[in-house]
Amino acid sequence: MKKVSLLLGSICLTLMFAAVSFASxxxxxxGLFSVTGPASFLGEPExxxxxxxxxxxxEKGGINGQKLEAVIYDTGxxxxxxxxxATKLIKDDKVSIIIGPSTTGESMAVIPVVEKEKIPLxxxxxxxxxxxxxKHWVFKTPANDHxxxxxxxxxxxxxxxxxxxxxTVTDGFGASGREQIKVLAKQKGFTIVADEVYGPKDTDMTxxxxxxxxxxxxxxICWGTNPGPAVVTKNVKQLGIKTPLYMSHGVASKKYxxxxxxxxxxxxxxxxxxxxxxxxxxxxxxxxKLLKGYxxxxxxxxxxxxxxxxxxxxxAFLLATGAIKKSxxxxxxxxNGIEQTSKLVSISGVFSMSPKDHNGLxxxxxxxxxxxxxxxxxxx
Amino acid sequence: MQFxxxxxxxLSGLSTGAIYALIGIGFSIIYNATGIxxxxxGEFVMLGGLLTLSCLELLQLPLWAAIPCSVAVAxxxxxxxxxxxIRPLRQPTPINLVIITIGGSILIRGLAMLxxxxxxxxxxxxxxxxxxxxxxxxxxxxxxxxxAITLIIIVVNKIYxxxxxxxxxxxxxxxxxRAAGLVGIDVKRMxxxxxxxxSAMGAIAGIIVAPLTMTAYDVGVMLGLKGxxxxxxxxxSSGISTVVGGLILGVLESLGAGLxxxxxxxxxxxxxxxxxxxxxxxxxxxxxxxxxx
Numbered sequence: 001m002k003k004v005s006l007l008l009g010s011i012c013l014t015l016m017f018a019a020v021s022f023a024s025x026x027x028x029x030x031g032l033f034s035v036t037g038p039a040s041f042l043g044e045p046e047x048x049x050x051x052x053x054x055x056x057x058x059e060k061g062g063i064n065g066q067k068l069e070a071v072i073y074d075t076g077x078x079x080x081x082x083x084x085x086a087t088k089l090i091k092d093d094k095v096s097i098i099i100g101p102s103t104t105g106e107s108m109a110v111i112p113v114v115e116k117e118k119i120p121l122x123x124x125x126x127x128x129x130x131x132x133x134x135k136h137w138v139f140k141t142p143a144n145d146h147x148x149x150x151x152x153x154x155x156x157x158x159x160x161x162x163x164x165x166x167x168t169v170t171d172g173f174g175a176s177g178r179e180q181i182k183v184l185a186k187q188k189g190f191t192i193v194a195d196e197v198y199g200p201k202d203t204d205m206t207x208x209x210x211x212x213x214x215x216x217x218x219x220x221i222c223w224g225t226n227p228g229p230a231v232v233t234k235n236v237k238q239l240g241i242k243t244p245l246y247m248s249h250g251v252a253s254k255k256y257x258x259x260x261x262x263x264x265x266x267x268x269x270x271x272x273x274x275x276x277x278x279x280x281x282x283x284x285x286x287x288x289k290l291l292k293g294y295x296x297x298x299x300x301x302x303x304x305x306x307x308x309x310x311x312x313x314x315x316a317f318l319l320a321t322g323a324i325k326k327s328x329x330x331x332x333x334x335x336n337g338i339e340q341t342s343k344l345v346s347i348s349g350v351f352s353m354s355p356k357d358h359n360g361l362x363x364x365x366x367x368x369x370x371x372x373x374x375x376x377x378x379x380x
Numbered sequence: 381m382q383f384x385x386x387x388x389x390x391l392s393g394l395s396t397g398a399i400y401a402l403i404g405i406g407f408s409i410i411y412n413a414t415g416i417x418x419x420x421x422g423e424f425v426m427l428g429g430l431l432t433l434s435c436l437e438l439l440q441l442p443l444w445a446a447i448p449c450s451v452a453v454a455x456x457x458x459x460x461x462x463x464x465x466i467r468p469l470r471q472p473t474p475i476n477l478v479i480i481t482i483g484g485s486i487l488i489r490g491l492a493m494l495x496x497x498x499x500x501x502x503x504x505x506x507x508x509x510x511x512x513x514x515x516x517x518x519x520x521x522x523x524x525x526x527x528a529i530t531l532i533i534i535v536v537n538k539i540y541x542x543x544x545x546x547x548x549x550x551x552x553x554x555x556x557x558r559a560a561g562l563v564g565i566d567v568k569r570m571x572x573x574x575x576x577x578x579s580a581m582g583a584i585a586g587i588i589v590a591p592l593t594m595t596a597y598d599v600g601v602m603l604g605l606k607g608x609x610x611x612x613x614x615x616x617s618s619g620i621s622t623v624v625g626g627l628i629l630g631v632l633e634s635l636g637a638g639l640x641x642x643x644x645x646x647x648x649x650x651x652x653x654x655x656x657x658x659x660x661x662x663x664x665x666x667x668x669x670x671x672x673x
Contacts, residue, residue, distance in 0.1 A: 041498060170643070196642040201602040203399075203593030206392040207637035207645075214385050227500040227594045234592070238511045238520055239388070259502045259594055261509065 026069045027329045029054065029320060030095035032085055032110070033124070033313075034102045037077035042102040045298075045310030046124055047072055050099060052301050053317045063324050075101055079109035086110045090117045097334050099316040100124050102309075104172070111138055120335040122319055124312035127176070131358040139338055141315035141348055143273075143361040145173075146180040148249040151271035151366045152221060153181070153188055155379070161218035161244065165194035167208055167232060169224035177223035177248055193217050198228060206235045213241050225250040230259035237264040244269065249366060252276040252308065252376075262374030269379065271366035273308045275347055277376045280369070286345050294347055311347035318346045319353075384516020389638040390631055391514065395523035397630020398530045399593075401623040402585040403607025405537065406578040408616045412554040413574030416477040420461065420485035422604020423492075424579045427454040428586025429595030430492060433501050443506065451583045457488070458579025462572050485600070492597040505591040522591050529588050533581060534623055541619075546573060609653045615663015625664065 031050050033043035054070040062068060071093045075082040082101050089095045090113070097120045101107050104127030111130070114121040114137050123130050126142040156164075164185060168174035174197070185192055194215050196208040209232070212220060220243050222232045229251045236245055245268050247256070252272035257265045274281060278291035294314060298306035322344055323337025341360065344351040349365030369376040403425055410418040431450030435441045441449060465484050469476060506525050511518040541547040552560040553570045561567050585607075586595065593599065606629065613625030629649055636648040656664065 196637075198642060199602075199646055201599070202645070203589070203599075203603070204392060204396050204634075207389055207634040208642045210385050210388040210392070211638050211642075214382060227596065230500075230502070230594060234509070237509070238518055240511065240518060255499065259500060261502070263509070 026067045027063065027324060028069050028071055028093060028095040029317075030086075030089035030093060030098040030100075031070055031072035031313075032075050032082055032089070032098060032100035032102075032106070033072065034077035034106070035074040037075075039077040039103045041307075042124070042309045042312075043074070043077070043100075045307045046100065046102055046313035047074075048302055049294075049298065049306075049310040049313040050317060052297065053314065056297075057321065063321055063329075066329065068321075071095055075106055077103060077106070079106045082106040083109050083113055086113045087117075090114075090119050095119070096329055096331050097122070097320050099313060099320065104130060107138075107140070111135060114138065119331050120320075120338060122316035122338070124309070124316060128180075134356060134358050137335060139316075139319065139353065139358045139360075141312045141319070141346075141351075141359075143348060143365040144180075144359060145176050145248075146184060147361065147363060148271045148366055149177060149180045149184050151363055151368060152246050152269075153184055153190060154363075155269070155368050156190070156219055156246075157188065159219075159244075162189075163191050163193045163217045163219075165196070165212040165215060165217035165220045165243075166192055167194075167196045167198065167205070167212065167220060167222045169200050169228050170197050171200050171224075173225055173248075173250060174223050181221060181223070198224075198232075200224070200228060202228065203231060204235065205232050206239060209235050209239055209241060213239060213243075217243060219244045219246060221246045221248075223248045223250070226256055227259055230256055233260035233264050233268060246270060249273060249308075252369070254305075257371055257374055257376075262371070265371040266373070268371045269368060272369045272376065273311065273348055273365065274367060275306065275308050275311050277367065277369055277378065280376055280378050281367075286350065287347070290345060291347060308348070315346040315348050315351065318344060319351060382516075385638065387515050388517035389634045391517045391519050391523075393631030393634030394627055395519060395526060395630070396634065397610075397627035398523075398526045398623075399585065399589045399603070399626075400606045400610040400629050401626025402526075402530050402533065402588075403582065403603055404610030404614060404622045404626050405533065406582045406585070407608055407611040408614070408622050409537075409578045409581070410574045411611070411616050413550050414466075414477070414571050415554075415557075416466075416474055416481065417608070418575075418578065419478065419481040419604065419608075420488060421578060421582050421607065422600030422602075423485045423488040424454050424458060424582030424600070425586035425589075425603050425607075426492060426595065426597060426600035427457060427488070428583030429503065429590035429599065430496050430501070430586075430597070431583070432587050432590065433496070433503055433595065436503070443504070447584075447587055450587060451580050454583035454586075455576055455580045458575045458582075459572065461488075461579075462575040466571070466575070467568065485604075489597055489600065496597055498597065500594050500596040502594050503587075503590040506588075509591075520592070522588070526588050526592075529584065530623065533584070534620060538619060540577075546570070550574060606649065609649055612653055612656055613664050615665055617663065617665075621663065621665040628664075 033047045035043040035047050054068045058067050073085040099122050104125040107123040107125045107130050121138050123140040128144045130140045168178040194212050198205050229247050247270040249271050281288045295306045319338050323334045327333040327337035339353050341353040349361045351360035353360040368379045370379050406421045431453050432446050435446035435449045505522045507521045549565045550570045610626035611622050614622030637645040
């Protein structure tokens, strides 16, 4: 009797150990971010966010008892390097999923590799062509630019502003915004009465704005990232232009108000991702708690404010881990899990993927906000 | 086309042009004393702005004290640059020197990126930002500061180069280094002087434009290039013709953006530069082989 129980006991023990050792195999998550180079403002917060989340998850015991391991490489914003490193992640590090790259160019270069090797990729770049048309293994977390543009135009429609003056920056972001607004404006019956541009390093836009002032549009839409829009805002004030001024989601941070000056920025409207304005959100907003947690956790770990860009990596991490929890940790299971994601509350918005939509965000990812007394206020 | 629009283009152009002129003069001073184009000139513009920011925010100095402080620090950087990078050179051929200044500019920019980060920073205007109306056009008080300081610097330059011993000695170096050395002028010292003057001027330019253009570790690249254009149009003179060159460039840019297309704004400036280099390499106002300074 004793012997039997001993035997049973030891069998149990062995089984338990076996189970533990089986489950304790780590899940490897690959990261490709442009931590250095011209796009480092994207890659750096993305890398930090992913590292922070992996650490947190492991401290809580991992996912289904399995620990996570992040293998992160710096692409330097170089598409060729991104492709080499993606191959390395798949062949040498044997990761189950890749998060990144940070820019559209790199993402497009990496797509053929992951499609061939059958590894899911969640890109942190905004370009619409990454997931349109849909690729089997490729997802992305930032909302498309046209969602932000549509948000502005919808708002303008309610104010009966029909004639738009465009002022866009001559880089990828500005060019994409300009294109999207033109297409949407045509669909929705707006008229583009002025189509001006400025260089990313320009320091004075009064010439363009004087021309726009002469045309007398109903609204001005400026599409760019700092510091250009801040200069535009100052110039608008200088020229005494009273036309409503809309900005893109590219400047949805306190930094923009600081640069333009609270006085000049007063009344400027833009579609903002919710991270920039989480303290202005209504209490019952589903994202509010998560956004606050992310911002405070990031501040504690790195001493700086969390940015929308880091949020893209956060979204990717939640999508990946959600899929692992639900369906399992092989690349195939993860891919299917991500595609079945529905109503996942995250930083950039609430994600609902489908075989036809590998971005999963809609107009609710943005809120129209307005600058009032040096702070963002939601437009009701 | 309305009159007030043209007036606004011109005024905007003149105020940006004054910035270009100020930076352009910095280029020509060093060129005249040493015969090299100092491509690190733009970095002193950047240093002026960012150092002022640090003086204001970290040391909590008032603006009137922050400005001389940051000019002093930028000048020290200029001296170090001359001592460590320019002077030790065994074979100071123009091409070597130009490449060294380019390398220096990349180094200074990189260090600035590490110190101040990649963000853009704003500096408060000297005297408010309520626009001043002139006819149907408007300018900011800061534009008046820029124009006034540019004017003062030109006058001081003129006095220095024509009415002081060291100014005259520097001119002598620009005519003929060897002869200047033979009559007992310390040429190396004059080179150092030229670096001191131009880095201080670059820093001043950086400080007075920062409230308008904002400042970041990489503002020096474009501003430096535009200043270089101004100096070329002015035939590398350190006097009034570089100023006129800067103003012409600013006004053409602004009129081009307003009347033709904003997409070609920079193209207009650089086409002028190329045409000048092809047709009149001695500058718009210079006689061929005329004296420089």
